[in-house]
Structures are given as structure tokens and as C-alpha cells.
Amino acid sequence: MALQSSTALARRPQSFTQNWSAYAFLTPALIILFLSLLLPAAATVVMSLTDISFLRPTNFVWFDNYVKLVSDGRFRQAVGNTAYYTVGVTLPTMALGLLAAVALNGKLRGRIVFRTIFYLPVLTSLIAAAVVWMYVYEPYSGPINGTLTQLGLPPQPWLQSPNLAMTSLIVMAIWRDFGTAMIIYLAGLQDIPRDIYEAARLDGAKTKDIFFRITVPMLSNVTFYLMIILIVQTFQVFGAIYVMTNGGPLGSTETIVFQMYQTAFGYTEFGYAAAMSTVLFLAILLFSIIGTKIIRRGES
Amino acid sequence: MPPLARSQGSNEMTFKSNRRQFLFGAAASTLAITAAGGVGRAFAQDQQLVFWSQLAGSKKAAGEALEAAFKTAHPEIALNSSLFAEPSQLNEKILTAINGNTAPDLFIQHWDYTLTYSTGDKLADLKAGLANVNFDDLDGSLLAYGNIGGQQVSVPLYGTSRGLGVNRKYVTEAGLDAEKGPQNWAELREWAKALTKRQESGLLEVAGLSMFHNDLETWEIFTLLLQGAGGTLFNDDLTAPAFGGPEGLAAVNFMFELLHTDKVTDLGFGLGPGGSASPMNQGRAAMIIAGNYSTNNALKAGIEFDVLPIPMKDGGFTSLVDPFSFAVTKASPNQEAALSFVEFALTHEQQVAFALASKNVPVLKAAQQDPAVQADPFLAKFVKTASFAPPKAAAIPAFSRMVTIIARAVQETLFKRVTAEEALKAAEAEVIAVLGR
Numbered sequence: 117m118a119l120q121s122s123t124a125l126a127r128r129p130q131s132f133t134q135n136w137s138a139y140a141f142l143t144p145a146l147i148i149l150f151l152s153l154l155l156p157a158a159a160t161v162v163m164s165l166t167d168i169s170f171l172r173p174t175n176f177v178w179f180d181n182y183v184k185l186v187s188d189g190r191f192r193q194a195v196g197n198t199a200y201y202t203v204g205v206t207l208p209t210m211a212l213g214l215l216a217a218v219a220l221n222g223k224l225r226g227r228i229v230f231r232t233i234f235y236l237p238v239l240t241s242l243i244a245a246a247v248v249w250m251y252v253y254e255p256y257s258g259p260i261n262g263t264l265t266q267l268g269l270p271p272q273p274w275l276q277s278p279n280l281a282m283t284s285l286i287v288m289a290i291w292r293d294f295g296t297a298m299i300i301y302l303a304g305l306q307d308i309p310r311d312i313y314e315a316a317r318l319d320g321a322k323t324k325d326i327f328f329r330i331t332v333p334m335l336s337n338v339t340f341y342l343m344i345i346l347i348v349q350t351f352q353v354f355g356a357i358y359v360m361t362n363g364g365p366l367g368s369t370e371t372i373v374f375q376m377y378q379t380a381f382g383y384t385e386f387g388y389a390a391a392m393s394t395v396l397f398l399a400i401l402l403f404s405i406i407g408t409k410i411i412r413r414g415e416s
Numbered sequence: 417m418p419p420l421a422r423s424q425g426s427n428e429m430t431f432k433s434n435r436r437q438f439l440f441g442a443a444a445s446t447l448a449i450t451a452a453g454g455v456g457r458a459f460a461q462d463q464q465l466v467f468w469s470q471l472a473g474s475k476k477a478a479g480e481a482l483e484a485a486f487k488t489a490h491p492e493i494a495l496n497s498s499l500f501a502e503p504s505q506l507n508e509k510i511l512t513a514i515n516g517n518t519a520p521d522l523f524i525q526h527w528d529y530t531l532t533y534s535t536g537d538k539l540a541d542l543k544a545g546l547a548n549v550n551f552d553d554l555d556g557s558l559l560a561y562g563n564i565g566g567q568q569v570s571v572p573l574y575g576t577s578r579g580l581g582v583n584r585k586y587v588t589e590a591g592l593d594a595e596k597g598p599q600n601w602a603e604l605r606e607w608a609k610a611l612t613k614r615q616e617s618g619l620l621e622v623a624g625l626s627m628f629h630n631d632l633e634t635w636e637i638f639t640l641l642l643q644g645a646g647g648t649l650f651n652d653d654l655t656a657p658a659f660g661g662p663e664g665l666a667a668v669n670f671m672f673e674l675l676h677t678d679k680v681t682d683l684g685f686g687l688g689p690g691g692s693a694s695p696m697n698q699g700r701a702a703m704i705i706a707g708n709y710s711t712n713n714a715l716k717a718g719i720e721f722d723v724l725p726i727p728m729k730d731g732g733f734t735s736l737v738d739p740f741s742f743a744v745t746k747a748s749p750n751q752e753a754a755l756s757f758v759e760f761a762l763t764h765e766q767q768v769a770f771a772l773a774s775k776n777v778p779v780l781k782a783a784q785q786d787p788a789v790q791a792d793p794f795l796a797k798f799v800k801t802a803s804f805a806p807p808k809a810a811a812i813p814a815f816s817r818m819v820t821i822i823a824r825a826v827q828e829t830l831f832k833r834v835t836a837e838e839a840l841k842a843a844e845a846e847v848i849a850v851l852g853r
Contacts, residue, residue, distance in 0.1 A: 169535070169536070170511050170512075170514060170515040170536070171511075171514065171532070171533060171535050171536030171538060172535055172536050255682075255684070255685075256619070256620065256621075256700065265617075265619070270617075271619060273682070273683070273684050275684070276682070276683060276684020276685070277683075277684065278831060362630055362631070364630065364631065364827075365683070365684055365827060365831070366824065366827050366828060366831060366833075367824065378820075381504065381507055381508050381511060382816045382817070382820075383814070383816060383817045384511065384532055384535075
């Protein structure tokens, strides 16, 4: 009873006057957050209702930009490309990250070295990595096609073909991101109580059963968290595409953010680009809300 | 209990007083900083000629020399220049600066961006401003790219021109006459076929003619071939596209035959980090569409590089020029100083000096023919190829968008997704929609 009332007291909101110093300390951060995040986000939504170019006089066009988006073939292609990239990167990255984490969570010899090696791509500059991968994918002298040729297989136009370019970018992104997934899964694995595994082993559970019936379910929150992080990150892919394919060939690697940049700074159609940005924001928000709800349900 | 209550009451009193002071202090500080910053900035800008330059890379030394010479000649003007590595980087900066009323007095940028800025009536008409410059002395082809709606919104410092870049070693080995070069499309096709080297497996070793590896280059080669077939991108008053006619079809079909029938290159050949890794510089291309910028890297890579004019379909030559141009903002507080800089850069002495240092084509016609410029073998060749460029330019504000539309149409044909006719008609319709906005 005493515990209950003290918890209730702790949870009861305290008046502003009682916590003024806390609010005062929070104020600078809130101002920065408001100026750098909330205000631009709100401005973007307002801009999306205009034909703003920063050069000509601006008019409100209300929902014209959104109507145009629906019928814009290039935007639809960018949405499809973004979705393909997101799924293509997120699922394999998580799967590989989990496998690597499980393998390196045990008493494997040299596991620190492996962890470092797997995490190194995350620390590499994206632009430097992109340039190196362009050499890797080089159709005539690159190591991949060199190996294929040695094996008597035909070389492939990795970044030159509209059918292969996006997949090639996905492979590079997986290489770069799976170290992050591995580290997050490793942290999650170390939170799982050892005695659960010991009990399962005493009960005669096999390694496969332990993995699928204990490890995977116990990591479900980590998995959803990671999924949200990766979805948000892959939805916003830009740098590697800008460097490696510039959206080509034939727009096959043009994602929403890349098209947004081109529309805003290439064509000075900032209103239309803002509409793209708002749609992307809503999509990310939706995924985040769904993911958070799933995590909370798992916790409860 | 009473002491606690008093204490709470006392805290509340203190808070009210502190909160008021805190809010007042924060508001006053913000206002003071903003005001001081604004006044300071305005004062600083009033005293300086603010110049945003894109004279980077191979033009960096030439740009620095030009600025140093200006400072010596005009000690009364405080030149404050900022260098931007890429046109796109400068573009982002200028667009946001124009919006925030912090645009520079003067900038030099790739011509198509300048056309975009002109749509908001933000740029001064230089024909009226440059009183000491005789515009008839400047190269008309280069100048045309800054003329929009009768106003000269930008004036080039220099331009690059397009020629047929060739590897002389391969040309000689193939028994072709490197001095004469191909004289028409039929000969160009024979050259490309003769220069192509493939392994037995079909793997391309040397492209006879490496055509493009991005949208801009696709647009460029299409436009060159379109001109070669006697066509133009737009009608005379630039109000409607004209590239979808028989000349445009001839251009795309010629590219299609080179690619799929003669197999002189592969689609996407040359896509890579660029610079020294480009196919010409790696000895993997015998011919390319070259600009002044191609020379240095090719020579550094040890290629026996040469430049020939680009043949038209039935004889004669064609080219494109690509100017980098000065523009002065209308809101500039230092317009006079900005115009002085442009006038200084357009003097014969500075034009020759810049051309020699950067290997680019000067805009001043007399400088193009200066003995020092003509003595530079590559510069002289690019001056020559520039003379084949049409006098009229596709100077429309939506140029960047048009490049993408045309490039995609050509690529869709080359990837065999649609016919050339369908692709060009669809592209024309799209350009009409863009022009109508």
C-alpha cells in the first residue's frame, strides 16, 4: 500500500512552478529542437502547398503538388525503387547481423578481431566506400567480373544495367550496414539470461531449437527496433546513389530522396520537392508508429 | 510543516522573479545578437566585393591569378572571394542565399544554372551595365547562353567546346588518317568500327567510340548528332521543341546502329569514378566526345591524345560550347565593383592569361586568335571546334530538366524499351509541359 502510494506520487505530474529549474535547463535544447526540426518540418508542409521556387513569386497551389505526385511516373518509379531498396537492404542486413552476432557471442577464438572487421565498414566514409565499390563493380577490370571470367562465366554490367544497378547498390549497403545490426544484436544477446539457455540444454533442446525458440523470440524487441532504424535509414538513401549511379541508368536507382534533391536544387521546384518530402515523412512516421506499437506490445 | 510551506512560498516568489528575468534576458540577448550580426554583416558586405567562384580544379590557378591581378589593378576594391568545388554546390548556396537576401555581388557559374536564377528577375542586365565592353568583340555562340528574353543575364569568362577526342596511337595502328579525321557520319562509323577491339568472348577491350556515361553526356551526343543531321533542339524563338523530327530520329538511329549493329561500345561503358579512370585515359576508348577538360587527364595518363572536329551527317562539322559565366545580382550593394571585375576579366590580357592557364576557350574573339593561344596546340584545336558551334543556344530556364527528359528518351531507345519515334515524341510532349509552366 505504501509502495503503491509512493509510486502514484512519483507519477503524478508536478506543477510547472515546482520544476521551473528543470524547464529552464530544457529550454535551450527545446529551442534548438524547435528551430532545427519542428519549424523546418512545419515549413516543409506549408511549402508543399505552394509553387515556391525561391526565385519567382510564390502562390498557394494547395494540393496540386500531391495530385501531380500521384500521376507522376518518375515519382512512382522512385517510390518503387525506394521500396525495393528498403526491403532489399533491411531484411538481409538483419539476418546477416543476427547470424554474425550469434556466432561472435560465444567463445569463438578471435571474436574481437572478427567483431572489429565486421564493424569497420560502418566507420568507413560513405563516399570513400562508394568509390571503392565502383572499382569493385567495374565491368572490365573489377574483381567481381574478373572472378566470373576466370570461372568461365560472362561478366555483368553491375552498375550499367537498369536490371542490376539497384541490386548492386543493395549489396554494398548490406556490406556497410550489417556491422551495425551485429552490434545491436550482440547487445541484445548479452541481455538474455544465461540460465534460460542452461535450462533448455538440460531439457535436451537442440541448437536449432534454442535459436528459434529462445534467441529469436527474446530478441524480438531488438529486431523491431533495428528494423525501424534500418527502414528509416534506407528510406533516406542518397549519398551512395549520388556518387555511384546518379540515379541512372534509366532512373533505375532514383530514390525518393534523390529525386527530391534533383527536383529542388536541379529544377528549383521546391514546392513539389516539399510534397515529396512530406509523403516520405508520413511513410517513415507510419512505420515508426507501427514499429513502436509492436515493441510496446512485446514489452507488455 | 509551517517552515516548509514558507519555504515553498519563498521558492515560488523567487521563481517568478527569476523566470521573468530569464525570459527578458533571453529575449534581449537574442535581439542584440541578431541586430549586431545583421548590422555587422551589412557593414562588411557594403565594404567588400563578395564574389562566389566556381573556378576550381583545373581552373583554380587561373582563377587565383585573375583575382590577384584584379586586386593589384584595383586596390580600392576589397575583393572577398569564396571558392566552390562543384557547380551543384555553388547552386545550392546561391539558391538559399537568394532566398535569404545574402546573395553575393558577383558569381561565376555554369551557364544553365544562371538561366534558372534569371527567372526570378534577380540578375542585372549586363549589356546595360558593362559600358566599357563591346559585345560585338565577344564570341556570339558563347554569349548566346546568357541571353534570355533580350537581357544579357550572364557573360562568359570562358567556354569549353566539344570535339572528337582520339587516341592517335590506335588511329595510326588501324591505318586511319589522324590528320584528316572522319568527314561525315559514314566515315565516323567506319572509324568507330575499325577502332573497336573485342576479345573472342565478346568482352570489349577498346571502344571505337565511347558515347556517354551519364544523362548530360547522353544529351550532349544526341544534340551533336541532331545538329549533324541539320536539326535543332528548339524552334527559332525557343517556344517549342523541335528535336522529335526526322533529324532527331536520324541521330538516335545512328547511335542505335553504332551500339547494336556495329557494337562499337557497350551501354554504360565508362561509368566509373571519372577523371583518370575514364575509358580514354585508361586506353579503353579510341574516340570520345571531348571537351577542353579532357586534355590534361589524357596527357597525364600518357595517352597520345588529339582533337578532331565532329563531322556532320553529310559533311561539314558541328560542335557545342559550354560557357562559364559571370552574373551580377540586382540586389548587389556593390554592383559597380562587380561590373569592374567582369570588365577586367574581359580585357585581352586577362582573357589570354586565363585561357593559357586553364586551357579553356576565351570569350573575347581577339584573344581566341592571339598568337599565344594559337601556339598552344590543344587550345587552338578547341578554339577551332568552338567555331563550328551554332550561333543560337537552347537558352531556356528549364534546361536542366530538358537534359534529363531527352537523355532518358535516348537511353530508353538504346535499351530497346521503346522505339526512337515513341521516345522522342513522348520527350517532346514532356518538354512542352515543362515550357508551359
